[in-house]
Amino acid sequence: MSSTKFILGLFDDPDVMMHGIDKLQKNSVPIYDVYTPMPIHGIDDKLGIKSSRLGYAAFMFGCLGGTTIFSIIYYTLVHDWPMNIGGKPAFAVPNFIPATFEWTVLFTAFGMTITFFFATHLFPGRAPRVMELRATDDRFVIAIDAKGNIPHEDITNILKEAGAVEIKHNDRKYVSYE
Structure with missing residues (x-):
């Protein structure tokens, strides 16, 4: 059994990332979350996120x-x-x-x-929880929960076909700044 918790697909263009989201949803791959360095119009509707209360x-x-x-x-x-x-x-x-x-x-x-x-969870003095540090700078990240029933190789292939620049297999949920 693999210790991988998340599979991260890193993209360098928001349009390519949106295409990757469509491709993953078409193949019934559940997306855990998407991290971007800037707001992207329409991503909430695409991921099915409810409006804020x-x-x-x-x-x-x-x-x-x-x-x-x-x-x-x-x-x-x-x-x-x-x-x-x-x-x-x-x-x-x-x-x-x-x-x-x-x-x-x-x-x-x-x-x-x-x-x-x-x-x-951004209380003063607390280090932010970040899955990939470059998501705050120049990368668009799609995080996929690896504990699903889809083989990791299939997810990796879908992300490569969608145009991912880099694919990472994380064994931790968050990266610390230390």
């Missing part, structure tokens, strides 16, 4: 921030220490709007930053 998280963080400051202002100015300023009512909603807006934006920004770090 980060927008829902941003909305919830915004609601939390707005509710928090509105509650603090309401409690402070209406219940705890009501003041008569120029005969205006203590609960004047237009006066609450600027602070509520600012806290909504603040909570959304900090919440999305924390959510991004949590979702991508």
